[in-house]
Amino acid sequence: MAAPWDDDFDAPIAGPSFIDRVRNAPDDDDGGDFAMHDGDDFETARGRVGGGLSVMGQDVAEETPFQQLIRHWMNERHAPDILPGQEMLLGRILDHVRKQSNDVELLRADPDSSEEEHFRIMLVQTEVERVKFIVRSYIRTRLHKIEKYARYISSAPDVHERLSKAELEHARRYSRLVEYHFKQSVLQSLPEQQQSLDEEVAFMPPMVAKPDKKRPVVARALVDCPPMRLPDGTSTEMKKGQISMTPYYVVEHLLLRGEVELV
Amino acid sequence: MSNANQYGDLATQLLTESRRSTATNTLLKYNDVLVRSIIREQRDLEAAIEAALAHSAAPAPDADPDATLGDDGPRNQKGENAYMPTVLLYQTAILRNKRCLLAYHHHRVEFLKDLYWSVGGALPLLLSLAPAPAPAAADASAGGAASAAPQDIRSKLSPHEVDFLRSYAASLLTLRTEAFSSASGAGAGLTEDVDLLAPISYPPKDLQVHVRVVRDCGIVHTELGAIDFKRGHRFLVRRSDIEHLIVQGYLEES
Numbered sequence: 001m002a003a004p005w006d007d008d009f010d011a012p013i014a015g016p017s018f019i020d021r022v023r024n025a026p027d028d029d030d031g032g033d034f035a036m037h038d039g040d041d042f043e044t045a046r047g048r049v050g051g052g053l054s055v056m057g058q059d060v061a062e063e064t065p066f067q068q069l070i071r072h073w074m075n076e077r078h079a080p081d082i083l084p085g086q087e088m089l090l091g092r093i094l095d096h097v098r099k100q101s102n103d104v105e106l107l108r109a110d111p112d113s114s115e116e117e118h119f120r121i122m123l124v125q126t127e128v129e130r131v132k133f134i135v136r137s138y139i140r141t142r143l144h145k146i147e148k149y150a151r152y153i154s155s156a157p158d159v160h161e162r163l164s165k166a167e168l169e170h171a172r173r174y175s176r177l178v179e180y181h182f183k184q185s186v187l188q189s190l191p192e193q194q195q196s197l198d199e200e201v202a203f204m205p206p207m208v209a210k211p212d213k214k215r216p217v218v219a220r221a222l223v224d225c226p227p228m229r230l231p232d233g234t235s236t237e238m239k240k241g242q243i244s245m246t247p248y249y250v251v252e253h254l255l256l257r258g259e260v261e262l263v
Numbered sequence: 264m265s266n267a268n269q270y271g272d273l274a275t276q277l278l279t280e281s282r283r284s285t286a287t288n289t290l291l292k293y294n295d296v297l298v299r300s301i302i303r304e305q306r307d308l309e310a311a312i313e314a315a316l317a318h319s320a321a322p323a324p325d326a327d328p329d330a331t332l333g334d335d336g337p338r339n340q341k342g343e344n345a346y347m348p349t350v351l352l353y354q355t356a357i358l359r360n361k362r363c364l365l366a367y368h369h370h371r372v373e374f375l376k377d378l379y380w381s382v383g384g385a386l387p388l389l390l391s392l393a394p395a396p397a398p399a400a401a402d403a404s405a406g407g408a409a410s411a412a413p414q415d416i417r418s419k420l421s422p423h424e425v426d427f428l429r430s431y432a433a434s435l436l437t438l439r440t441e442a443f444s445s446a447s448g449a450g451a452g453l454t455e456d457v458d459l460l461a462p463i464s465y466p467p468k469d470l471q472v473h474v475r476v477v478r479d480c481g482i483v484h485t486e487l488g489a490i491d492f493k494r495g496h497r498f499l500v501r502r503s504d505i506e507h508l509i510v511q512g513y514l515e516e517s
Contacts (some may be wrong), residue, residue, distance in 0.1 A: 094457070135457050136459060139457075139459060140463055166441035174431075178372065181368065181427045182365060184423045186364045190306075194305060194357060204358065204362070
């Protein structure tokens with residue numbers, strides 16, 4: 001997590017002119033906002049100039065926050081179960097997006113900006129929109145799962161720590177809401193013996209939907225993984241970069257440790 | 264049960280309706296009549312079970328002490344044994360009907376949620392009674408939001424479903440204001456930066472977008488200043504400024 005902010009979406013504007021410009025920006029009304037830009041940010045920003053970015057084949061430690069987000073986003077979209085939320089990461093990215101938007105506003109307002117800079121500004125704005133898209137999709141994916149398994153989540157304490165406080169609250173509210181709706185529409189008119197919502201009947205699927213951990217997923221090893229046990233009892237290892245398809249529960253612990261990613 | 268030949272027939276009809284709704288991707292009218300008749304069937308079945316149990320206890324008065332056995336009591340009576348299959352049959356029908364009822368309602372709820380998201384959370388728009396100025400907007404725009412102006416959704420909902428949608432929207436609103444308020448500390452929640460309700464089908468490719476106004480939507484403040492969107496006009500505007508209007512069917516990408 002300590003990796004310096006260094007990602008591909010703002011790389012095009014990482015040239016010194018942008019940074020100097022922001023630094024020497026005339027003290028207009030927005031000047032106050034820059035109090036929160038401490039020098040370190042600019043140093044790291046400057047440090048990345050010319051640092052080539054190779055998206056593929058990077059070590060996990062070198063991932064930029066945005067690449068991390070993309071990885072978590074893909075994992076979340078492919079995993080049947082709900083994964084631990086990345087609140088810190090999201091917070092940092094959103095903070096940065098906000099900062100970038102402020103910078104862009106300032107530069108746009110500056111009449112001295114050259115043609116070339118305006119072009120760069122456009123690139124930054126587009127990239128910011130695309131980052132927001134991923135953030136949105138990530139949150140919505142989680143939300144979808146939370147609602148799908150709301151009743152399971154509110155009854156299983158071990159899932160709680162994977163959700164943020166707001167998400168957990170929503171899961172509780174949602175499961176109450178659905179139960180209330182069922183009660184109002186159907187159950188209250190039924191005879192008393194038939195009103196329960198969590199009966200376990202032989203030969204019928206349970207009434208509380210749970211994530212299907214047996215669902216096949218395609219996983220790629222980010223590092224050499226320790227042996228994992230396959231459903232038939234044998235065990236196997238994945239070398240770095242290897243891609244395999246397994247039931248989700250086989251790679252679950254590797255995924256939580258960040259040793260594999262779902263693709 | 265006048266119109267039902269078999270237990271469970273009505274429930275099957277209900278499920279067929281759900282399937283049809285999925286297959287055509289349309290919301291069918293809430294089938295109150297059918298739901299009610301299934302509920303009636305449930306009551307009849309429950310009564311039938313009770314009757315069977317009473318029967319099984321009654322015709323064996325010679326072994327009176329066991330006459331008051333509960334419905335799941337041990338079958339140590341010949342008479343009760345004879346009635347057990349009947350009870351089992353009723354019980355199975357009851358369980359199946361109940362699951363079908365719940366499945367029907369659940370399916371509708373999911374559909375309504377999709378609808379809610381597809382109009383960008385504009386609940387008033389969704390529930391507006393008869394959308395009078397909804398001309399031939401049904402020609403699904405080629406853009407991502409293929410949600411044509413919703414035609415009179417409300418009349419297809421049961422009152423409980425309207426309540427559900429309202430509470431759902433309220434819950435989401437709470438989520439959006441609460442979420443990440445702790446992460447940045449600045450107090451500005453997630454909502455300011457990322458519009459959760461914007462579409463997520465395709466990532467944005469351009470900053471600007473050409474739009475055609477399909478329905479008047481008054482003056483909107485954009486990055487370029489206030490624009491009065493009048494029907495028939497075309498504009499080149501910043502996507503993020505007016506995305507919600509596209510989703511809600513006021514503007515169309517061209």
